[in-house]
Amino acid sequence: MLRYANPTRFLSLSTALVPWLGAASAALFAIGLYLGFRVPPDYQQGETVRVMFIHVPAAWTAMMGYGLMAGASLVGLVWRHPLADTAARAAAPLGALFTALGLITGSLWGRPMWGTYWVWDGRLTSFLLLLFLYLGYIALWNAIEDETRAARAAAILALVGAVNLPIIEFSVDWWTTLHQGESILRTGGPLISAVYLWPLFTMALAYTFLFFTLWLMRIETEILNRRARSLMLADGP
Amino acid sequence: MIGDYGFYVWTAYWISAAGIVTAVALTVLGRMRARARLEKLK
Numbered sequence: 278m279l280r281y282a283n284p285t286r287f288l289s290l291s292t293a294l295v296p297w298l299g300a301a302s303a304a305l306f307a308i309g310l311y312l313g314f315r316v317p318p319d320y321q322q323g324e325t326v327r328v329m330f331i332h333v334p335a336a337w338t339a340m341m342g343y344g345l346m347a348g349a350s351l352v353g354l355v356w357r358h359p360l361a362d363t364a365a366r367a368a369a370p371l372g373a374l375f376t377a378l379g380l381i382t383g384s385l386w387g388r389p390m391w392g393t394y395w396v397w398d399g400r401l402t403s404f405l406l407l408l409f410l411y412l413g414y415i416a417l418w419n420a421i422e423d424e425t426r427a428a429r430a431a432a433i434l435a436l437v438g439a440v441n442l443p444i445i446e447f448s449v450d451w452w453t454t455l456h457q458g459e460s461i462l463r464t465g466g467p468l469i470s471a472v473y474l475w476p477l478f479t480m481a482l483a484y485t486f487l488f489f490t491l492w493l494m495r496i497e498t499e500i501l502n503r504r505a506r507s508l509m510l511a512d513g514p
Numbered sequence: 515m516i517g518d519y520g521f522y523v524w525t526a527y528w529i530s531a532a533g534i535v536t537a538v539a540l541t542v543l544g545r546m547r548a549r550a551r552l553e554k555l556k
Contacts, residue, residue: 374533378534386526
């Protein structure tokens, strides 16, 4: 793993991986959408069950993104590796996007099913906090001019904010929420029918592959931009 | 095909598609620009 912490080695690995990851993601999206629109309406949710196939993967990807960002921040903070800081920074806008998509699609599912777009329950509020953490992280990076100091401050925020991940996960167990309890990744097996699990897992894989494709590309872009800045500095004014 | 609640289902899908397509476009353009800039400096 450390072998690829070298930017040049990382670039060669990333350049080779990105087309495959992108193609896999596109294929999984095509299969997931096909399966998702073929399943019969749910006996309780009706047609809105199809929103689950984009809402749940977006929410999972948003949380995975934060976990990766916090992990990279920890590596950057402890070992002071610039590639780790770059990786953490590159994950933030993607995580913010998937969090926003999770919130919007969840609201659009909630209106017909709960009778409201929004309620301040444990799950929804902690998930909204996740969006603010992402936005705060991005703002902090942009607010501090010195990159080393910016990376350190943002890493601390990312690590403190990581405490929100278990809160999101267990909020439906800890508090009485309008959001339903854990129904997929639970001990004792999923509560939802296998008919709906296939499109859900296919779309979850598609979102995950998409996240990694875009994440690697964003890290690559940042490495190339740093090289360009170094060349400009070397050339002088 | 989707009768009841079609507005909510389609809006959710179109917003997700718009978000994802924008993210892909910005990421690809950003990488292309970075590569071009570096090539020019070399």
